[in-house]
Each structure stands twice: as structure tokens, then as C-alpha cells.
Amino acid sequence: MSDKTTKQADDFRKAFMTMHEEIGKRIVGNKEIIRKVLTSLFAGGHILLEGVPGIGKTMLCKSLAEVADFDFSRIQFTPDLMPADIVGTQMLLESADHSERSVGFQKGPVFCNALLADEINRATPKTQSALLESMQEKRVTIGGISHPLPQPFMVLATQNPLEMEGTYPLPEAQLDRFLFKIIVQFPDLDDLQRISSLTTGSTTEETNKVITAEEVVKFQQFVRQVPIAPHVERYAARLILATHPEKDLSTPEVKQYVRYGASPRAVQTLVLAGKINALLDNRFHVSCEDIRKDAISALRHRLILNFEGEAEGISNDGILERLIAEIRELPAGSR
Amino acid sequence: MSDKQVISNLSRRAAGRLYWQRSIEYLASNVFVALGVAVGLVPVAVCLAYVYDELSAAILLCSLAMTVSLAGLGKALFHILNMDISILEGAKTLDDRLGLKDRFSSALYFEQDQKSDMTAITLTDVQNRARALDLGGAMPLSVPGQAFGIALFILILFPMGHLLAEYKTPATRQFDQDVANRDRDKDVLDKVQKDLLKAADEIDKEDKANENEAGAKASKMLKKAANEIGPEQGNDRQSALRKLADKRKEIKKELNATSFEEALKLAISYLVKSKYTRPLARKLQKSDYDGAIAATLGLAETLPEAKLSPKATEKLITAAGRASKVLIPTKLKPLGDALADLAEAVRLKDKNLMKKALKKMAKNMKLAKKVNKNKQSRKALLKALDALKMAKFDLSKGLEGDLKHEDFKSVKGKGNKGNGKAKPLPIRPGPMRKGGGQGPKGNNDGKQEQYLGPCALSCGFEGQCMKCPCRGKKDCPKEKKPCPCKHCQSREGKGGGQGKGQGQGKGQGKGKGGEKPGWGHDKKHVKPEDLKGLARKTHIKGILGKRGESALKAVKTANDGSKASAALKTVIEKYRKVEEEALHRGKVPLSKRDLVRKYFDAIKPKEEN
Structure with a gap:
């Protein structure tokens, strides 16, 4: 039995690494971002990618869908996009011989394994809210009927931080549903050169399908089996509590600049990401280091700054870095 | 040790080692540092003592060092006694030391609650590591490097301090x-x-x-x-x-306080504390020393009849007594003596003594007034008044004719006997009477003949004032200024013999010796050390006359009775x-x-x- 578990863990690591390599063929640099995207995939979460145009956000999502043999949909979010354009709608359907007519559900692009919500902040809040149920419950309810989404289901949303004209910031409830918010950095000189050579030649790098959707679901379940010691869970919980200014654990920066801290979803995120990190490190237990590894990506979009923080241009990442440095793994008197 | 408990036991041992390690660190950080400060200060103290010859600063530094050391020791002990290290902390420390990413700490829980294959795999792995682990090597008990540095510093400072202490200019x-x-x-x-x-x-x-x-x-x-x-x-x-x-x-x-200004200030501060001595204090404040003497006399006159409350009495005794102590060594010694006697008399509540003293004073005054009538005796009047001002107000001995010898203790030399030759009274015609006789010698003229101080005017007779052209007079003939030599200024001997006689035959006769011994005074108190050990015990004798009283006077000098040379x-x-x-x-x-x-x-x- 333990051999089976060990083999599953090995398979998981192998799949993860293979996918990483395949995506890396197209995405130059940003290996850490690819790891986080794959972590989010196996944790069953969604990704919000933020970065300036042209740095490969969409390419990253498309590549993920390709290597995982996923049904891939892309929605370009615009101000006139309607919820029905995403989730689908009830339509009058006519049989082929035109003898019968019935009202049926026309599935929207959300019914896929990987949904690329491109420039998600350009749609109105109403349209953005169409994704709330699908992201959390992984189903769509129309006309009183729930339609489950295919498994695995993952939303990869992108947003542009520069163009604020005509955009609608994502509501907190929507943001909270993303496992990670990943800031895609502008490539450096070497990466730019590689991008140039890869994309301007006569041939393009082809990616291989290395994993099926079923395998992904299986690994998602496997990941959840990784045990975690109570003191590590408490560490994750204390990190979350420390983001709340009204709590004793919070740091002075949090007290000064944060209006509202991370939700309980954040602790789920930290633990799930920690479990994946533990497996990738060939361990069957989660360490505090695993928790810390993706803490900033998991928490940065869940902190809501107050007016003072916004006015002074305080960075969420800066607050979180200090917070993580200050919270001890084992508080004094731990038993 | 069962396999199931191997991690718990290891963690417990790790916790124990962690306890001792932290104790060492606390000691190192508190006691060692404090001792370092202490020992660092000691050589400084030694150097201070040596270079500046000031041991109090050295003692202060050493005390400071000891205080710091004790405070450090107390703090360290408090931390150590209150330190509580859990098994989990022990396991966690092992994880951190060995870079095991929470293996031991997680396995500690899995050991108690084994749920899945994954926990079993983890447990097996950690137990194997635990068995192979050398705890002493993983968690060595070591003294922090800073403590070694301090110890080295101390080792260097000791010989340095010693060398510095032995350094000779x-x-x-x-x-x-x-x-x-x-x-x-x-x-x-x-x-x-x-x-x-x-x-x-x-x-x-x-x-x-x-x-x-x-x-x-x-x-x-x-x-x-x-x-x-x-x-x-x-x-x-x-x-x-x-x-x-x-x-x-x-x-x-x-x-x-023996410096005059300070003594005076101090005496005033004492005297103002009693309402009876307050007028005297005011006089002193205005530098009216004669007035102060007069105020003291006035006080002595009123006191016998005054009804003093115990509190007022106490205040008066304290004020007079303390003021006398500071005034005696100064030029206001007579006043100081008077105050001392006054305080003593009041303390003894002996009205008779006071009355006697008053009687003595009154008699002197009366005598002076009587003499004043005689133009030839004007000088005697002045002397008597002067004596009255300067003499001690001897309440304790009354009119026995004794002088309190402290007044003369700095006067070197002895008083001469009176010459017994009283000046004849003016011849008056009258019936011839039988009788008469020779008046006895008996009055002490108090004249002094020794003086050792130099004449500051360099009149050529240094140290021999009686040979000085000024001859003890106040105006030095050479310089036509008041002679500043000590004799002229401060050691004027005054004595008076009064003769009384009855005529024999026609206006011929010899006067009778005076009734009273002469008065001597010394305006300035001279310290015993200024006498250079040359003072001698001196007796002044008066001879008993028929009507006069004799006085045997022992003037004690500074070295009276001593063998000091x-x-x-x-x-x-x-x-x-x-x-x-x-x-x-x-x-x-x-x-x-x-x-x-x-x-x-x-x-x-x-x-x-």
C-alpha cells in the first residue's frame, strides 16, 4: 500500500515536471510562474495573472490547456460582454425535422477544462459575477437547473495593470476565488532575446500533451491526502490571522494600512499549495517552509488596504513579506 | 525504547539540550557580559586610584561593576528558572538544525495518530533518521562566541590593569x-x-x-x-x-568654621533660633561686636528674672552653646565664652550664679564710673571698660576674683606681681591720725613681657617687640603708623593696680595695695600651634592685702601638662x-x-x- 502511495507521488512529480518542461518550451523564463500555475491546477484553484500586454499571459494559459489535453475556451472580456455570453443561456431548440421545439440550455464557453478570461477587468461587475458560481461551485445554474462544469475546471484570468480607463476592478468576492494572483514580470534581456529567436523563426516550438484531464483530477485528489501536522496548520492559520488589523498577531504595518485581511479561503490555499510543495519535495508531510513558499501569491490579492495604505501607495507584497518574517513558526509555549 | 516512542524520546532529549543551551546563552549574554563590564572597570578603577590617588572613585567603579554583575546574574537566573521548553520545541529545533523541514515535529504528531500510508511513510523515514542521529552532534552545548571574546578581553585586561597599576612615572x-x-x-x-x-x-x-x-x-x-x-x-x-x-x-x-567669616555666619544662624539671642545675632550681623557684648550682658541681666518655658530654655541653651563653640576659636572668643557660660548657667538654672555674675559686672561698672570722676584715672576707666567688653562673662564663678584662664591661654609669659606701690592720694589737710602702714603688694598688673612675633615694619627689632622703638605702643615711631606687630595689635597686656592709702602725718604716707587683681586680656586668640611649643605653665599670684583679696591664678597654656616638645x-x-x-x-x-x-x-x- 505504501508502495502504491509512493508510486503515485512519483507519478505526480513526474507529471508536474513534464508539464513544467512542456510549457517552458513556449514560455521563456517565468519558471516560477509556470510552477504556480501548475500548483493552482493540481490544487483545483484558479489563477489571476497580472501583467503588461505582450508578456505571454495568454500564451501561458493556452500552453497549459495544450499540454494537459484540456478543453480550452477563451473569453475576451469587454464592457458589453453579458453573463449569458459566459455561462450560456436557455434557447428555443428545434428538432432536425422541425417537428418538435423545446427550450434547451445552450452551454457557454465556461463549460471547458481551462477557461482563459482575458482582460477580465474590462467586463462589468455583472458579467464578472457570472463566474462566481462556476469558480467556487464548479457548476452553472440556469433556469433552476445546475449544470456541472467538466473536471478539472480552471479559470485563468488576466488583467492589465496599466490601462485603468474603462475597466472595472474585480470585486473582493471574485478576487477571493482565485487561488493565486501572479504578477508576471517583464522579461529580462536574455529572455527577450530568446523570445525573439523562438517566435520569429520559421518554426514554432510544439508542445506535447503529457497529461489527461482525468489524471489531473486523480492527482488533485491525491494531493489532498498529504497529511499536515497541527502545528503547521496553526502556522498557516496564524499567518492568515496576522493579516487582520484587529487581531493581536497582526504586525504594525497591517494595523496601519490594512482594512480587511485574508478570508478563510486563504488558509485552504496555503495548505493545499503546501501539500503540493511537499510532494514536489518528495515528502509526505507539509512543512512551514512549504506554507511560506506561495504565501505571498496566495495572500496579496486578499488584503484590502485602507485609505492610508492606498494614499501612500503601500505594496501588499511588502506588508506580507514583513508579516511572514515576523510570525514565528512555533510560538512560545507551544505544546 | 519502543519504536513508537523513538521520536518522542528523541524530541524530549532535544528539548532538554535546548533548555541547557538556552541557559548557557542567557548566562553568556547576561552574566558574562556583566562580568566583562565589571572586570573591565576594575583596571580602570586601579588606574584612577594610582594616577589620581583617589580611591573613592575606584571604589565607586568597583561597586558599579558589582551591581551590574549581580543584576546580570539575577536576570539570567530569572530567565532560566522560568524557561519552559516543550517536546515540540525540541523536535522543531532538531528540524531546524538538521534542515529536515518539520520532519521530526510532524512525525511527533504522526506517531500519536497514524492515519494513512503517507504518515506511515513519513514516520518510518523519521524514525530511521532518529535512530541514526547523534543528538550531541546535532545539538551541541556550546558557549556563544561573544562570551569567548569577552573572556579573552578579561584575560587581557587583568594583566593590563596590573601593569598599569605598577606603572611608575x-x-x-x-x-x-x-x-x-x-x-x-x-x-x-x-x-x-x-x-x-x-x-x-x-x-x-x-x-x-x-x-x-x-x-x-x-x-x-x-x-x-x-x-x-x-x-x-x-x-x-x-x-x-x-x-x-x-x-x-x-x-x-x-x-x-574657624575662619572668622564662616564662624560668624554659623554663629548667627544658631543665635537666631532663640528669641532671647536674636538681638545678639542682629548685632553680629551688623558687625557690631561691642553691641553684641552689650546685648549679651543685657541678656544676662534679664535672664535671672525671666520665666523661661522649658522649650525656650532648650532653644536658648542650644543657640548659645552652639554659637559659643564656633565663636571661641575666633577673635570673638570672649563673646563665645560668655555665651558658653550663659548656656551653662541657664542649663543649671542657677539664678544665684547669674546674679553673682551680674553683680560682678555691675561692680566693675560702678568702679569704672567712680574712677571716671578722677581725671587722672581716665585711663583706668577706659581700661576697665575695655576689660568689661572683652572679658568673659563668667557666670559660673561669680565674683571670686578668678579669671577664667582660657582667656589667657594663648598669652605667653607670666603676670607680674603688683609692685605694691600705690599712687598716693592727694594730700588733704586734716587731723593727723595714727596708723597707716604700708600697703601690701597685691595687685596683679597683668603686664606681659614676652613676645615672639616679628615686627612687620622691619624696625630692626624683629621678634623683640619690647625692644622695638614702638615699645608696644600703638604708633610705631619709625613709620608713624599703628604698629602692626602682633604684640601691639593683639597682645596688649593690661593691668591695673589701684592704691588706696591713708595719709600719715602731713600728707606723707604710702598707699595701700589695691584690693583687686589686675585684668589682663588678649584681643586675639592665637592658636596653640603658633606658640611653637614654647608656652609654659604660668602661675600668677596675687598677694593678700589687708582689705584686698588674693588671687592665685594658674594660666593654662596650650601645652599645659603635656610633654610635647x-x-x-x-x-x-x-x-x-x-x-x-x-x-x-x-x-x-x-x-x-x-x-x-x-x-x-x-x-x-x-x-x-
């Missing part, structure tokens, strides 16, 4: 050489001890007559110092030093040489040097201080 080396050349084999310390004892004895003897408390204290201190220096004494040197330093301050204060000034110079020699030669222990120095400071005459 070129002057010191030269002195050592000189001392060595003298071929002195005797133990200097013993010599100092003996000398101190000797000096103490001499001061005792010399000051017994003076009733000088400061001198007595100095003597006591000298004896104590001698005992301290003696090897058989095991007293706490520091505390003894502190006590002696306090005493020294006390004595210095009293010695300083040298003045304090000379003695101190002598012993200072011994002191310096002992100190610079380095034979007196460092901790004792300040002690010796302090005692010699304490016994120095005021002008040397």
Missing part, C-alpha cells in the same frame, strides 16, 4: 632611587604606624587643654588609621575608609615626609594609600589645608 622612579640610596631598611609601614600613634598621642596631649574637639577627632582617627594599617586587623577596609572619609569631612567642616606644624611636616616616602616607595598597599593620605590631610593645620 619618571618622577616616581627618581624618588624610588633616592629612597633606595638612603638605605632605609626599616619597614616603612611599621614606621608610619608608629608615627601615627605618636602623632596621635602628641595631639591628644596638646589639645587636651584646648578642649578642641577637632583635634581630638583627628587623634582618634590617627589611632584608628594606625590600627587599620597594622597587619593584625581584619576590618573591612572599604567600609572603614568610608567611615573615616565621613569623619574627615566632619572635621574639615569644623576646621573650616614640638608644635603641630613641625610635627606634621616631619610626618608628611614619612608619609610621602612610604606612599611613593610603594610599600604601603594600594588600598591603604588613600587611608594614610586622608589621615594626614585631616591633621594638617588649617592654613595647609
